[in-house]
Amino acid sequence: SYVLTQPPSVSVAPGKTATITCGGSNIANKNVHWYQQKPGQAPLLVIYYDTDRPSGIPERFSGSHSGNTATLTISRVEAGDEADYFCQVWASSSDHVVFGGGTKLTVL
Amino acid sequence: EVQLVESGGGLVQPGGSLRLSCVASGFTFSDHYMDWVRQTPGKGLEWVGRSRNKANSYITEYAASVKGRFTISRDDAKESLYLQMNSLKSEDTAVYFCARTTPGGVGDYWGQGTQVTVSS
Numbered sequence: 469s470y471v472l473t474q475p476p477s478v479s480v481a482p483g484k485t486a487t488i489t490c491g492g493s494n495i496a497n498k499n500v501h502w503y504q505q506k507p508g509q510a511p512l513l514v515i516y517y518d519t520d521r522p523s524g525i526p527e528r529f530s531g532s533h534s535g536n537t538a539t540l541t542i543s544r545v546e547a548g549d550e551a552d553y554f555c556q557v558w559a560s561s562s563d564h565v566v567f568g569g570g571t572k573l574t575v576l
Numbered sequence: 577e578v579q580l581v582e583s584g585g586g587l588v589q590p591g592g593s594l595r596l597s598c599v600a601s602g603f604t605f606s607d608h609y610m611d612w613v614r615q616t617p618g619k620g621l622e623w624v625g626r627s628r629n630k631a632n633s634y635i636t637e638y639a640a641s642v643k644g645r646f647t648i649s650r651d652d653a654k655e656s657l658y659l660q661m662n663s664l665k666s667e668d669t670a671v672y673f674c675a676r677t678t679p680g681g682v683g684d685y686w687g688q689g690t691q692v693t694v695s696s
Contacts, residue, residue: 469640499680503621510673510686511613511621522684554621558681563637565611565623565681 470559472568479574486542488571490555493536498557500538502531505570506551514553515540542573550575578602578685580674585690592664592694598657598674598687606630606652611677612659614670615689622670626677627657642668664694 473491480486490500500518503511513522515531518538528543542549555568584596598610609632612624625638627648636648647660657674671691675683 501682503683505621510688511675511683512686513682513684516682516684517680556621556681556683558679564639565613565626565677567613567621567623570620 469562469564470557470566472555472557472566474553474555474568474571476569477572477574479576480542480545481576482545482547484545486545486549486573488540488542488553488555488573490538490540490568491536492538492557492566495538495557496533496535498559500531500533501556502529502540503554503556504549504551505554511554545573545575547575549573578676580676580685580687582672582674582687582690585672585692587693587695588664589696590664590666590694593660593662594664594692596659596661596672596674596690596692598659600655600657600676603676603685605650605655609677609679610648610650610657611675611683612646612648612657613673613675613683613686614668614692615673616670624659624672628679632679661692664692666694668692669694 502515505511552570554570579601611626628635645663649658671689673689674687676685677683
């Protein structure tokens, strides 16, 4: 089965740039989606189809991927960005959705 | 406004059954794929399964961990999605979310979840 690997935690100072990676075999050939989840809340879609932002998501959030790694970048990080972030793909070979293990973003 | 409201969670003994419901509003339910996703305490998200839309014959797909035990169904007239869970195990303990999704797996709207606890 397809596996997505994320770092358990990332820390960043306010105003700096946070980079959260998501590793998977040939992930550049898949569509990657990213979710933000704050404690006690449902996941919120922040990036879909690698680079697109839903309405209402700040431009500070961006996505990219190359080779075996997809990346969520949050520019000018704010305290309110502190949350867990999950990457996700649709594994067409198995008709299954796959989530990464999640990354806890801490704003110092 | 799109809303998804789950219900039906609770405490159940190992080997027991439970049926979760997800009532949708604010969009044309029959047009959309719908997923169930669960989250164990303090851990990550796990996809449970999917119901395709009417145009795709309501085909369902399941994660290996629940296949044969869980069944997803829907009633478009009631704008509702269901998850019938049988032969429950302790490892099924989780918050269960329903999500509106796309064929490519984009979960653009999620409910707030319902807690399922499997314990004797």
